Amino acid sequence: MSTTFRGMDVVSIRDFSREQIEHVLKLAEKMVPIAKGEERSVLLEGHVLGSLFYEPSTRTRLSFDAAMTRLGGRVLGFDQPTGASVAKGETLADTIKMVDSYCDIIVLRHPQEGAARLAAHFANRPVINAGDGAGQHPTQTMLDLFTIRKEKKSIEGNHVVIVGDLKYGRTVHSLSEALAMFGAQLTFVAPPTLQIPKEHLKAIEEMGHKPKISGSLEEVIKDADVLYVTRIQKERFPDPAEYQKVAGTFRIDLAMLKDVKKDLIIMHPLPRVGEIAPEVDATEHARYFEQAFNGVPVRMALLGLVLGGLK
Amino acid sequence: MKEFKVTPIRNGTVIDHINVGMALKVLKIIGVGGNVNSTVSVLMHVPSKKAGWKDIVKIEDRELDPKELDKIALISPNATINIIRDYNVAEKFVVEVPNIIKGIMKCANPGCITNQNEPVETEFVVESKKPITLRCVYCDRVTTEVADNVR
Incomplete structure (x- = not known):
């Protein structure tokens, strides 16, 4: 397995087989005590991570930093392009070629779709995609899978209800395809204008699944094992009144959770903007902060595998 | 006897069975503009047994390179290429969309x-x-x- 990961670019979840993802998730489990600071590690001592964030990010950037630092490595880079040569008009290709010579691995967040694939094209060092515009965000998908597996013991057989902006939401497309690959049963809940795009639905159906499509959360939430909530962005609606109406319909509060399964878990990639009422945080269902933490062990496992410290 | 609206060419390329309406686009993508030294004939909306209507382009003293053929295949996948040498069809083939x-x-x-x-x-x-x-x-x-x- 180590030969397949060492030096590998992590650009899209589609680049990984189910076995490879399972291997990452198993190793991530072993990383948890180190991620929590309960154990020390020097696994990646002497290694340098180039962290290039062309867009603001809190969780992804900090969890990559935490993952690298907890394993004894170091991080250099920037968290906004202003002031960098980028602001002077340097191409991404040139920046990548330069940073490539300063570090052992590159983590890239960029507003343009396909930026990570381009970086991988120009870099000799492995590139990890930390989100490229509306495109891929493979480490988010892995940490989402990790969270479900950890909480539910397996992914297969769970009924996962995904609600929110399913048309433009970056995390939803790759997550839903990965969940289908792992044998989860899927239901997509969204207003008609923000439903899951046909090509993604088709990709899931080609894997032998028949996902449900619904416009009403009340109708499907009772049977859910996992409720995955994403943000509905105000700017998608030409009419603010229409936005208020839609956002209200998909808001998760205690009343909405009245008849749900006792072991339902609620996830959200964060940041949330009113989709989940703060009163839900204290319930036994909330898992979004654990999910955010899980980004650290999952990214530790990936860094270890790609840099060759783990097998 | 057939009536020719455009006379045969001695050397060059005839691109036949172009999707109707795409002839000018074909010229554009293979870079034929006002800067050529030979005759370029364009026939648009010509009756076709296969497709009802088609376009044809004849370019004298020019053969196309593989990249140009790929471009034509993308906008007109049924186009046929006739390479003419000394008034004879030296080669004839249908363009192919690459993988x-x-x-x-x-x-x-x-x-x-x-x-x-x-x-x-x-x-x-x-x-x-x-x-x-x-x-x-x-x-x-x-x-x-x-x-x-x-x-």
Whole structure:
């Protein structure tokens, strides 16, 4: 397995087989005590991570930093392009070629779709995609899978209800395809204008699944094992009144959770903007902060595998 | 006896069975403009037994390179190429859509990194040849809007 990961670019979840993802998730489990600071590690001592964030990010950037630092490595880079040569008009290709010579691995967040694939094209060092515009965000998908597996013991057989902006939401497309690959049963809940795009639905159906499509959360939430909530962005609606109406319909509060399964878990990639009422945080269902933490062990496992410290 | 609206050419290329209305686009993508030294004939909306109507382009003293043939295949997959040498058809073949398209069209996704000022060739995987469906190797966007993006 180590030969397949060492030096590998992590650009899209589609680049990984189910076995490879399972291997990452198993190793991530072993990383948890180190991620929590309960154990020390020097696994990646002497290694340098180039962290290039062309867009603001809190969780992804900090969890990559935490993952690298907890394993004894170091991080250099920037968290906004202003002031960098980028602001002077340097191409991404040139920046990548330069940073490539300063570090052992590159983590890239960029507003343009396909930026990570381009970086991988120009870099000799492995590139990890930390989100490229509306495109891929493979480490988010892995940490989402990790969270479900950890909480539910397996992914297969769970009924996962995904609600929110399913048309433009970056995390939803790759997550839903990965969940289908792992044998989860899927239901997509969204207003008609923000439903899951046909090509993604088709990709899931080609894997032998028949996902449900619904416009009403009340109708499907009772049977859910996992409720995955994403943000509905105000700017998608030409009419603010229409936005208020839609956002209200998909808001998760205690009343909405009245008849749900006792072991339902609620996830959200964060940041949330009113989709989940703060009163839900204290319930036994909330898992979004654990999910955010899980980004650290999952990214530790990936860094270890790609840099060759783990097998 | 057949009536010829355009006379045969001695040497050059006849691109036949072009999708009707695409002749000028064919000239544009193979770079035939006002700067050629030989005759270029364009026939538009010609009756065709196969497709009802078709366009034809005849370019004297010019043979096409593989990249130009790929471009024609993308906008007119049924086009046939007749290479004429000394008034005879020396070669005749139907263009073929390749499995990988490199550098000859732009991505339909305005948010794709290849539409920025990056020093990289575009690249597409052909997911289906009928209808032509391409997936950008960089941004993963799948598109059937091909003709407008060939350059």
